[in-house]
Amino acid sequence: MTFARQRLRHEFAVRHVTVRRVSRIVPSIVRVTFGGKDLDGFASAGPADHVKVFFPDHQSGMLVVPTVTPEGIRPPESGTPIARDYTPLAFRPAADGDPAELDIDFVLHGDEGPASAWAVRATPGDVVAIGGPRGSQLAPEGIGRLILVADETALPAASKWLDAVGPSVPVTALFDVADDSVSAYLPAAVAGRVDARWLSRASGLSDPSGASPVEVALRALRPIGEDTFVFLAGEAGTLIPLRHYLRRELGLPQEQVVVSGYWKRGVVALDHHAPVDPSDPD
Ligand SMILES: Cc1cc2nc3c(=O)[nH]c(=O)nc-3n(C[C@H](O)[C@H](O)[C@H](O)COP(=O)(O)OP(=O)(O)OC[C@H]3O[C@@H](n4cnc5c(N)ncnc54)[C@H](O)[C@@H]3O)c2cc1C
Known part of the structure; x- marks a missing residue:
């Protein structure tokens, strides 16, 4: 048997999104629900898709992200992005006046990593950026x-x-x-x-x-x-x-x-x- 899998490409975008809700699913995993206009056009169709989540520097609060230009992805002019890979668990497009939402589950493993350290403190109103997914494999x-x-x-x-x-x-x-x-x-x-x-x-x-x-x-x-x-x-x-x-x-x-x-x-x-x-x- 062959396991042929269809691949879809998505236009790459870096989206600024705002935390809308945070819920503890189990003691070691927090579900963060993001919203924002930038989520319009977000697509994820593959079970193992991933996005890059860009986090603000915990000291300066600065969120450094690359820029998407018609010529490609340009690195930021100053600063180093802080980004980790995450699975876009559930995306709900805007409908009937309700804005689009994206759920991501973060494992909390302590403060030694910027992603986990951010997630344990995530609060409605916090802003991160999300790059991708670039494609989906069904x-x-x-x-x-x-x-x-x-x-x-x-x-x-x-x-x-x-x-x-x-x-x-x-x-x-x-x-x-x-x-x-x-x-x-x-x-x-x-x-x-x-x-x-x-x-x-x-x-x-x-x-x-x-x-x-x-x-x-x-x-x-x-x-x-x-x-x-x-x-x-x-x-x-x-x-x-x-x-x-x-x-x-x-x-x-x-x-x-x-x-x-x-x-x-x-x-x-x-x-x-x-x-x-x-x-x-x-
Ligand atoms: C395709 C893909 C999808 C992913 N999806 C998810 C997802 O949906 N949810 C999710 O929580 N993670 C997911 N991950 C894993 C996540 O990207 C890593 O755990 C990441 O290293 C977390 O970043 P950090 O800043 O917390 O730690 P880092 O700065 O990367 O690492 C700091 C230290 O923490 C350790 N560490 C990292 N992760 C863990 C962990 N989970 N448990 C214990 N120690 C750890 C490292 O070994 C290192 O010593 C995914 C990874 C990939 C590649």
């Missing part, structure tokens, strides 16, 4: 089964995958989370149609070989049929043995297994285009 047609492996940062992408494939496709989701409190993330209606396993890192469990709970759970899903599509995203180091198992031990082709490092322990602003396993790039 879910493949005709998937027989979907396997999702996600940590907290990829829960928004996992939600979008569930929407993208619809209720007719059986989904098994392995969620690699800090503790049991995160399992309240999925709304009940969504949680009811997915075989979700919440694997708590706090349990400290690993099997005698040293494999993590998520690796043990993934290995237990065997056999993985040729119509099964697998999406894995989260901490890059955690993904290395999972990718190795799927691609090298099972020999699944690249188009059947998408592996995306969303962050890496000890690395600031990970470039997610870099190979997850530098010793075994695709």
Whole structure:
């Protein structure tokens, strides 16, 4: 089976948006709802789309962004942008007098990163800028089964995958989370149609070989049929043995297994285009 996926291109824009609402979805994740005229024309059609969120400098309050010109993207004349990648979870276009809104879920992991430090203090009226998405890659047609492996940062992408494939496709989701409190993330209606396993890192469990709970759970899903599509995203180091198992031990082709490092322990602003396993790039 081939997993041909349609790609859509979007005109690149940097949009200034204002925080309208903030809600704690689970203790470690905050949902920020942005609004503003600039959201007109925003589009995101792919489950793993991402935007660049530009944050103000926490000391000066200055928000530095590149400029989009007919000739291309021009870097700012002064200052360095502070930007990180995020999943545009839900976009609601303006309708019946209600303005457009965009939801983004931020994992709170402390103050060592500007994005997390901003999100924990986000308040209605705060302004950030959002660049992209530049394009969307749609879910493949005709998937027989979907396997999702996600940590907290990829829960928004996992939600979008569930929407993208619809209720007719059986989904098994392995969620690699800090503790049991995160399992309240999925709304009940969504949680009811997915075989979700919440694997708590706090349990400290690993099997005698040293494999993590998520690796043990993934290995237990065997056999993985040729119509099964697998999406894995989260901490890059955690993904290395999972990718190795799927691609090298099972020999699944690249188009059947998408592996995306969303962050890496000890690395600031990970470039997610870099190979997850530098010793075994695709
Ligand atoms: C395509 C894509 C989509 C993404 N979507 C989302 C999303 O929807 N929601 C979301 O929360 N994140 C998402 N991420 C991950 C997010 O971009 C990173 O976690 C980012 O590093 C956070 O920036 P920061 O400024 O908080 O930390 P950074 O300044 O980048 O890093 C500072 C330190 O914090 C550590 N760190 C970074 N993230 C985490 C974390 N989650 N837990 C623990 N330590 C961490 C780093 O290893 C580093 O040591 C996505 C990433 C990609 C590539």
